Amino acid sequence: MSFISDLQAIFPPDRCLLDGAALAAYESDGLTAFAATPRAVVVPVTREEVVAAVRVCAVWAVPFMARGSGTSLSGGAVPVEDGLVIAMNQMNRILRLDPQARLAVVEPGVINLAVSQAAAPHGLYFAPDPSSQQICTIGGNVAFNSGGAHCLKYGMTANHVIGATIVTPTGEILECGGESVESLGPDCLGLFCGSEGLFGIALELTLRLIPKAELFHTLLAGYDSTDKAGEAVSAIIAAGILPGAIEIMDRLAIDAAEAATHCGYPPNAATVLIVELEGPIEQVESEKQRLAAIIEQSGPLESRVARDADDRALIWKGRKSAFSAVGRLSPDFIVQDGVVPRSRLGEALRRIAALAQDHGLRCANVFHAGDGNLHPLILFDASVPGEHERGEALAGRILEMCIEMGGSITGEHGVGLEKRAFLTPMFGEPDVAFMREVRRAFDPAELANPGKMFPSGEAPALQSHGLHPLEKAGIISRE
Amino acid sequence: MTTPESIRDALLSSPKVRPTGAGTKPALSQNEPGGLSLSLSAYQGITEYDPGEFTFTARAGTRLETIAAVLASHGQYLPFDPPLVQEGATLGGAIASGLNGPGRYRYGGLRDFILGAVFLTGDGRLIRGGGKVVKNAAGFDFPKLLVGSLGRLGVILEATFKVFPLPQERLRARADGGSLAGGLELVQRLSLQPADLECLDLTPEGVVWLQLAGDTGTLAPRLDRLGRRVGAIFAPVDPTTPDDPDRLRPGAALTVKVPLTPARVTRLDAALTTLHLPRRYEAAAQTAWIGATAADLPALDAQLRQLALGGLSLQHAPARIGQWPSPAAENIVRRAFDPDGRLA
Structure with a gap:
């Protein structure tokens, strides 16, 4: 009996990856600065398999990490050295889409955009739209409480998840939330969202869908200074307008986006401002007059409004490609x-x-x-x-x-x-120490995605059977 | 008690403590025999408010009415539409009870607007969770966890919220669905429309109440177009008529909240008909609000259990009726939040 043989009893060879070449694909995530080699990768296709894998990890005290598409930009999906990767990508079914209740029940490996595509025939969509939405998974969105360009008005992922079934690191199954947007008792689901995999793995998620806006009005304005663009934003807020999105890019980002997508941003501007209004036709028509007056007063070099859906898509393409486009510079x-x-x-x-x-x-x-x-x-x-x-x-x-x-x-x-060293400066020692206590309440052995979120150099809880694998690997020490 | 230190000292002075606010939801602040009622109502004040940031921070005992008035003077409001504002409800109590009004339909509930919280754990540690900016993904989201916690996980001292600009105008209207089934069907059609409704309520008789909010002069044409699109006749409602939905707002007349889905309305309503209880279905039938006296509670409790639904009774104990969600997750977090069981 061994950890590996226990896994092999659950997973067929093609879904239990052990050799170096297969493991290499899982060494890193969207933030390539970090890499670690897992001991094994399993690819569950059912929730029972996920639970079984977590329980095997609990028995053998092996750390694990659930991984979606690996698009994390904070190193959140970098494996634990010598730990297990539970690759959730094949758990990618939309189990139920109920337009009347405006919800979708999905497996965590479903791609973000796939939810909106499935909901589109009903005039509905899933609001969180991280730039990676064509490839990132819902499970990862939930773990990191992903955002996007529309958070001021619509909130983040946590605001659009209403239910979850979770397996904790000790192998316990928890139900949080449900199918109603209202709930009873403490909002444990809200706590789970953004917990970076430290409380366990979501097995099933219930998502809130909302009607797609009737009309969009996308305005692009170029300024000779960032301050002017910033003042325009303040004026929009002060006027009581709540745009769906307000984005700013500076010259270097504009150059990158232009080179990559020919998005037609103003050539001489130091800064571009994108403002998108959305809502019922009458409301958008009214707001766009107010917006036009504000932009006019803000002294732009030039401004224009998206002519049609294609033009709007082009404006957004420039913005959404900005990260990768910088690679050209x-x-x-x-x-x-x-x-x-x-x-x-x-x-x-x-x-x-x-x-x-x-x-x-x-x-x-x-x-x-x-x-x-x-x-x-x-x-x-x-x-x-x-x-x-x-x-x-x-x-x-x-x-x-x-x-x-x-x-x-x-x-x-x-x-x-990436930002472990900054959690304590932001919150202070007592708050971070308490966060660790909450983490240990879910995961006494600190097996779920250890090494993330908390400052490095803090050892996991003492274990009875010798050195923790992370210690053997020199990743952590008991200071 | 007007300082965190004095509140902590009081908390630690008793093995059983129930934090309370203004007592507008008596069933939620009812204490066990021998337990200490820890009133936060003197710990008040808006500590930060910058309208340009769409955020404010206030102490737990601050009355929602005070907050709403200050926000309104800057053209802003609480989009989750908390109940019992005029009755004196406090911010801390609003968080701990996790209640929303009909206006939650448009942008979400209190959980969707809380950004940060300062609280005492059951063993008296002062903890800060979340942040003071509208977007933040750092650390565990303790503020959300405290929503609906009924004071049983921590003593909320202060919280930061996101707010939104007040609409220039509001318009209320009703349409008669003819029956509960007809009304429900209309609610479901409306909920799929890109109509940006602020409220979407249903009465057991099948009357659909909706509220539009937006720029001056835009609402009547919107209502007209919406009616044509869903094939319903909407009559604008004079807000002073006796049928005004405010008369049946959650809290006073309607005292029990039951989270719901549209598919479960019919069976619940049949049960409530036999019990002769007033009720209203809010937020596109995602919540039932039921009027129940102390004498009604046992029968309501039994009916809810049969339907596998749970309820929160605000006025009369017991507060928790029907079938509540499993406490398994709450029990896990309690190990850290309230290791001595002082608040349980």
């Missing part, structure tokens, strides 16, 4: 994710520019301006000695700035591996 880059109070965006950008200069690096900026969510893209060349380190240092300084300004170290990517 630089061999390597870091996507950062932080939040500042929305009204201080201009100040934040000036400070980021100064910090970038101090570090001798270029930094492109893309952000969800409606909710103060910054995405600085730090450009560097890893082949130049010291640049990667300077890039990481700059990323850290930007997070420190976000904390100092009363914001957050992550708006939507999660803490993962």
Whole structure:
């Protein structure tokens, strides 16, 4: 009897991967800075198999991590060294779509966009729309409480999940929430969303669907300064308009997007602002007059309104491709994710520019301006000695700035591996210590996705049978 | 008690504690014999409010009425439409009870607007969860966990919320579905429309009440178009008529909340008909609000159990009736939140 033979008793060979070449595909995620080799990868096709795999891990005290499409930008889906990867991609069925109740019951491996596609014939969609929505999975969205461009008005993933069946790291099955948008008792489902895999694995999720807006009005304006774009956003908010999305990109990000998608952004602008109104026809028609007046007053170099659905799609293509498009400007880059109070965006950008200069690096900026969510893209060349380190240092300084300004170290990517060192500066020791206690309440042996979210260097709970695999691997130590 | 320290000292002075607010939901603040009632109602005040950020932070004892008035003076409001505002309900009590009004239909419930919370654990540790900005994915979402916790996991001291701009205008209207089935069918058609309704309520007689919100001058044409699209005749409602839905708002007349799905309305309504209880179905039949006296509760409890539904009774004990969700997850978090069982 061994850990592996127990797995092999559950999974056929083609769904229980053990050899180096097969495992290599699972070493990393969307944040390629981190890599680790798992001991095995299993590919369950039923919830029973997921539960059985988790229970085997509990018996042998082997850490595990559930993985969807591996698009995490915080290292959240990097395996635990020598642990088990439970690859959820084949659990990708939409089990039920009930338009009357406006819900979908899905397996966690379902692709985000697939839910909206399935709901589209009923005029419904699943609101959370991370830029990776064509490939990222719902399970990953839930684990990291993913966002997107529409969070100010619609909230994040947690606001669109109403029920979950979960297997905890001890193998217990929990039901949280249900099929109603209302519930009774403490909102344990809300706690599970964004817990970064530390409380267990979702086996089934119930999602809230909402009607697709009747009319969209997408406006693109170019400015000669970021401050002017920021002031336009403040004026929109002050006017009581609640756009579906407000996005800002700076010159470097515009260049990247233009090169990649020919999206037709204003050629001479230092900054572009995208504002999208959505709602019933009469409301959008009224708001668009108010918006036009605000934009006119804000002194843009130019502005235009999307002519039709194709034009709208092109404007969004430029924005949504910005991260990957930056790859055209630089061999390597870091996507950062932080939040500042929305009204201080201009100040934040000036400070980021100064910090970038101090570090001798270029930094492109893309952000969800409606909710103060910054995405600085730090450009560097890893082949130049010291640049990667300077890039990481700059990323850290930007997070420190976000904390100092009363914001957050992550708006939507999660803490993962990348931001562990910043959780304590944001919350303080007592809060982080309490988070660990809650984690241990679910997972006394700290087997579920260990090493994520919490500051490194803190050892898991003591175990009775020798060194933890992570200790053997030198990943952790008991300090 | 006006400081976190004094509240903590009081908390730790008794092995059994029930945090309370203004007492507008007496069944929820009822204490066990010998237990200490820890009133937060003196711990009040809006500590931060920046209209440009769409956020405010207030202490738990702050009255919702105060908050709503301050927000309204800056053209903003609480989109989850909490009940019992005029009656004096506090922010902490709103979180702990997790209640929403009919306006939750448009943008979501209290859980969808809470951003941060400062609270005491059952063993007196002061913990901060969430944040003060509208978007935040760092750390565990303790603020959401406290929603609906009935004061049994922690003592909420302060919370930060997202708010939205007030609509320029609102329009109420009703359509008669002829029967519960007819009304339900109309509600379901309406709920699939891209109509951005603020409220969508149903009475047991099959009358559908809806509310539109938006820019001045846009609502009448919207209502007209919506009626044509779903084949219903909507009559705008004078908000001062006796039929005004405010008369049957949750909290006062309707005292029991039952989470629901549209498919379960028919059976529940049949049961409530036999019990002769007033009720209203809100948020496209995702919640039933039922009027029940203390004498009605045992029979209602039995009926809900038969239907595998649970209810929260605000006015009369016991607060928890019918079939509640499994406490398994709550029991797990309690190990950390309330290791001594002081708040259980």
